[in-house]
Amino acid sequence: MTKSEKFQLVENYIVENQHAHYRLAFSYVKNKESALDIIQDSIMKALRSIDSLEQTEYLKTWFYRILINTSIDFIHKNKRMTVVEDEVLDFHLPSHEMDVPDIDLYEAIDHLAPKQKTLIILRFFEDMKIEDIATTLGVNQNTIKTRLYTALRKLRTNMEEKVKV
Amino acid sequence: MSKLNESKKQYNDIEIPTELKQVVSKSIQTVKREQSRKKSSFKKVGFGFVAAAAIFVASVNMNPTLAQSMSTVPILGSIVQVVSIQEITVEEDTYNADLKVPNVTGLTNKELENSLNEKYIAENKALYEGFQKEMEALKEVGGGHHGVVSTYEVVTDTDEILSISRYEVNIVGSSSTIMRTDTIDKKNEVLITLPSLFKDNGYIETISTYIKGEMTKEMAADEMNIYWIASEEEIGLESIRPDQTFSITADHKLTISFDKYEVAPGYMGVVTFEIPTDVIKEELISDYYIK
Numbered sequence: 001m002t003k004s005e006k007f008q009l010v011e012n013y014i015v016e017n018q019h020a021h022y023r024l025a026f027s028y029v030k031n032k033e034s035a036l037d038i039i040q041d042s043i044m045k046a047l048r049s050i051d052s053l054e055q056t057e058y059l060k061t062w063f064y065r066i067l068i069n070t071s072i073d074f075i076h077k078n079k080r081m082t083v084v085e086d087e088v089l090d091f092h093l094p095s096h097e098m099d100v101p102d103i104d105l106y107e108a109i110d111h112l113a114p115k116q117k118t119l120i121i122l123r124f125f126e127d128m129k130i131e132d133i134a135t136t137l138g139v140n141q142n143t144i145k146t147r148l149y150t151a152l153r154k155l156r157t158n159m160e161e162k163v164k165v
Numbered sequence: 166m167s168k169l170n171e172s173k174k175q176y177n178d179i180e181i182p183t184e185l186k187q188v189v190s191k192s193i194q195t196v197k198r199e200q201s202r203k204k205s206s207f208k209k210v211g212f213g214f215v216a217a218a219a220i221f222v223a224s225v226n227m228n229p230t231l232a233q234s235m236s237t238v239p240i241l242g243s244i245v246q247v248v249s250i251q252e253i254t255v256e257e258d259t260y261n262a263d264l265k266v267p268n269v270t271g272l273t274n275k276e277l278e279n280s281l282n283e284k285y286i287a288e289n290k291a292l293y294e295g296f297q298k299e300m301e302a303l304k305e306v307g308g309g310h311h312g313v314v315s316t317y318e319v320v321t322d323t324d325e326i327l328s329i330s331r332y333e334v335n336i337v338g339s340s341s342t343i344m345r346t347d348t349i350d351k352k353n354e355v356l357i358t359l360p361s362l363f364k365d366n367g368y369i370e371t372i373s374t375y376i377k378g379e380m381t382k383e384m385a386a387d388e389m390n391i392y393w394i395a396s397e398e399e400i401g402l403e404s405i406r407p408d409q410t411f412s413i414t415a416d417h418k419l420t421i422s423f424d425k426y427e428v429a430p431g432y433m434g435v436v437t438f439e440i441p442t443d444v445i446k447e448e449l450i451s452d453y454y455i456k
Contacts, residue, residue: 022181026179124172
């Protein structure tokens, strides 16, 4: 594959999946302008570093890695996200004893640390395989599984038993 | 499980703005353009282990056709501008560098133009090398966090004056910020220095006294304002450097700036004082730049 064919491939992928990419970026920053900034940055970074994509079958994981890193960087740089201490988080989330039925899980996910949020989004919203998540984040599969369980436990849902990850 | 499905639905319901399509295609076009132009000078620096590649990319962040057509419209006159940037990005877990290099174009005084641009490149090169060294050193001792960001801002751009500030931010736990500004006389195409504005060195004391007075006033007004002023028992600002960072505003006022930590605690950031022209009127060579 020549470089220009590769560029075309990546370009098509970016155009075709722009909605999914936007949603992912938006879920980190929660505002339109910032999400669009992240999209722009990620696309430019990706296309400029197209040589770092060695095998095209990793196109998706490669692009997601760039997108996720750019989003997390953006959060750090703009300090929009305040770090929530465990105690505070526990306070806001329903406890085991009181099973609050109407807990807004979506909002709870927002309160997770960016890295945990990434896992939940990729696995459950984007339906990514553990294997692909591992490639995207550059971590081995077992670590991903462990972290995913930790994130889920943090969400205090009963999904650990019900969902086969 | 149903909760998860509900959340997933909310996620999928995130509204897609109409601008997205445009942002996507614009970003792609930008990279395409710069790559077709910069094919020969496209340099890639990679460490074997770098997660995302480290690249030197030169990009012109301005539509070339527009620049072209602007230069042919005589009414617009001088097209001295800060048009292009060179970007250096390194991203690797806890280490990141994001360097943006300004580039001045349109001056007929090429010597001045080149010397400025070379200086900007050299500054960023030094930053990049320092960053790399730091990164290697940290890796040897088992890792750490290091980040360096450089960026620039055109603070003043009038018919007469172009003022560009460059910021360097070093992040190692906390961050430090260094700001340098170049001010160019666009009509005469000369670089303005602080001493060149004044008859003699008297300005150093005049401005220092004024700033110290302002600092004292600001501290009295709000206890959140803290400045370090030199006194018998304390270390702090004694006087400004002869080449203290300065800029000229669009309405011809002189401003003097201090780096983060230079005269105040970190949370005060880079501090800038506008000097009322009355204070320095006696010292100024003329009222050409500063009124």
